[in-house]
């Protein structure tokens with residue numbers, strides 16, 4: 022299997038760390054759908070062929086685990102929460118958390134997500150025509166607020182700054198640990214380890230406050246926090262799951278919404294069509310069923326997640342010999358699947374870099390080569406919630422405001438952190454509708 026040499030990698034070292042998306046794009050353009058990296062021991066492969074991706078994530082998922090640097094880094098920050106954990110803990114916790122994301126529950130909490138969006142949108146009142154604004158900061162607040170209200174039945178506003186600071190520090194550390202070349206002993210007093218311990222303590226203190234507050238109010242309920250508290254898990258385990266949900270659930274949606282607003286600001290006819298569709302919609306927008314009730318708005322969200330998938334790299338390690346995209350690989354092989362690359366593959370998508378929501382109109386639930394939420398048993402547990410939240414937030418924002426790009430516009434660079442963020446924020450112009 023072809024791929025860059027050790028010398029190429031050494032030469033590109035700085036740019037790989039600074040901008041992994043460009044590096045992965047370049048090697049895929051150069052070597053094709055399966056790229057081999059020069060590492061000692063079992064192979065490390067970048068797989069962008071949709072069938073190969075499906076096999077690793079879905080068909081042969083039982084033999085591909087999460088014992089990778091990426092998830093080890095995450096686990097050092099979040100503890101073994103749902104996203105980073107492995108069997109048997111993973112399955113037990115997934116079953117515990119699942120009812121918080123069932124359809125009935127999502128229908129019941131739609132108004133909470135709407136309230137989170139309204140709270141942020143009401144902050145725009147008084148904005149004049151063409152007010153410059155970092156919409157990424159706005160969507161961040163909404164993302165956090167929605168998780169708090171809908172999943173923890175908690176108003177996080179009292180904790181918001183603490184949480185945003187601690188989770189953004191946590192995200193920085195996950196990225197730093199995931200990209201470190203040499204594994205360092207976890208006990209060594211390196212600057213990263215010292216920061217890590219401090220961040221874990223801060224996150225644990227916030228979780229402890231949330232848990233204590235909830236116990237005071239009465240622990241039971243159908244929301245995620247209620248389920249966790251009733252489950253018999255220890256407070257540390259509950260805290261790990263809370264931190265996981267906050268990190269996995271707000272950064273991703275916030276980034277996805279910022280990119281969606283950018284694409285709509287660049288394409289006014291597409292934005293007008295969202296507004297026209299919303300004007301014809303009866304009653305409040307719920308979290309489910311948009312493919313039927315608001316097909317264009319939903320297609321906009323699907324297409325934005327194709328072009329800017331927040332989860333840009335998924336990693337797995339094989340537990341036995343297998344064949345991937347026609348190549349036999351030994352046990353211990355590392356595979357990286359990058360939704361970013363798969364979604365921009367010219368063999369799968371016509372005119373892949375163009376924003377064309379119509380490609381999703383009338384499309385079924387799954388298109389081959391489309392995996393913003395992963396695939397198979399480890400599919401995102403928050404998928405329906407996130408899609409619903411995105412449509413609800415767009416509905417609240419775009420019925421009251423128009424977004425435009427400023428004069429002399431150039432797109433912010435995508436920055437691969439825990440999610441793909443717009444580097445330096447998303448500076449758009451917001452105007453109230455008459």
Ligand code: HEM
Nearest residue numbers: 103104269270273274277332335394395399401402403407
């Ligand atoms: C898993 C993406 C929103 C919680 C995943 C995975 C992806 C993903 C790709 C699979 C990771 C893998 O296979 O290695 C996204 C995107 C989102 C989003 C793009 C928003 C647009 C959310 C939300 C929550 C959430 C809102 C919770 C509130 C989780 C959890 C997992 C997960 C707990 C691990 C599931 C498991 O392994 O059982 N997400 N996610 N995500 N996501 Fe999301």
